[in-house]
Amino acid sequence: xxxxxxxxxxxxxxFDSREQVExxxxxxxxxxxxxxxxxxxxxxxxxxxxxxxxxxxxxxxxMSGMQTWGYHDKVQDEEAFLKRFASxxxxxxxxxxxxxxxxxxxxxxxxxxxxxxSPDRQPKVDPESxxxxxxxxxxx
Numbered sequence: 001x002x003x004x005x006x007x008x009x010x011x012x013x014x015f016d017s018r019e020q021v022e023x024x025x026x027x028x029x030x031x032x033x034x035x036x037x038x039x040x041x042x043x044x045x046x047x048x049x050x051x052x053x054x055x056x057x058x059x060x061x062x063m064s065g066m067q068t069w070g071y072h073d074k075v076q077d078e079e080a081f082l083k084r085f086a087s088x089x090x091x092x093x094x095x096x097x098x099x100x101x102x103x104x105x106x107x108x109x110x111x112x113x114x115x116x117x118s119p120d121r122q123p124k125v126d127p128e129s130x131x132x133x134x135x136x137x138x139x140x
Contacts, residue, residue, distance in 0.1 A: 001031060002048040004104075006072040006084060008091030011049075018044065018097045044097050048104040049088055051114040054081050054124055070114030078125050085125075086133050 001021070005011050015021055021031060021044070032038070053070020054077075068074075075081045085103075092101045108115040108124075116130070117123055 001044070001046050002104075003046060004049060004051045004071040005088055005091075006052075008087040011088055011091035012094075015092075015095055015098070043099040044095075045099060046092050046101040049092060049101060050085065050103040051105070052081055052084050053114045054078075055113055068111050068113045070112065074113070078129075081125055082129055082133070085130075089133055 001015075003011060003014055005014065018038070051071035053068070053072070053074040055068065055074070075084060089101070089103075092098060103116065105112070105115050107117040107121060108119045116125065
């Protein structure tokens with residue numbers, strides 16, 4: 001599943017129950033291929049979430065005429081980035097039927113400034129913050 005919600009409350013609304021997810025579209029696409037259905041044996045993963053836009057040091061707002069972007073409003077600093085990251089990550093971790101999740105994306109690329117790292121692979125936010133926020137989920 002992919003979900004680029006900017007707030008944990010929206011994640012909870014989108015994934016309120018496993019049954020609800022099976023009957024709805026995810027990011028404007030069906031969650032299962034036509035004719036396929038959940039059998040109780042498949043893992044539930046959120047394979048893309050986040051996409052939080054934040055400029056890194058040295059990134060110009062207009063790269064070769066391309067406007068930079070990410071999902072939702074761009075955050076201005078590390079504190080705002082971590083607040084949004086924690087909100088959506090905590091919400092995903094609270095889903096009892098979710099076995100894993102993957103942030104999108106690792107690095108900024110071209111006009112996309114929604115990576116955890118700058119284009120030259122420098123952390124945009126203290127990596128220790130991510131370790132703390134991604135600690136062992138409660139009850140698992």
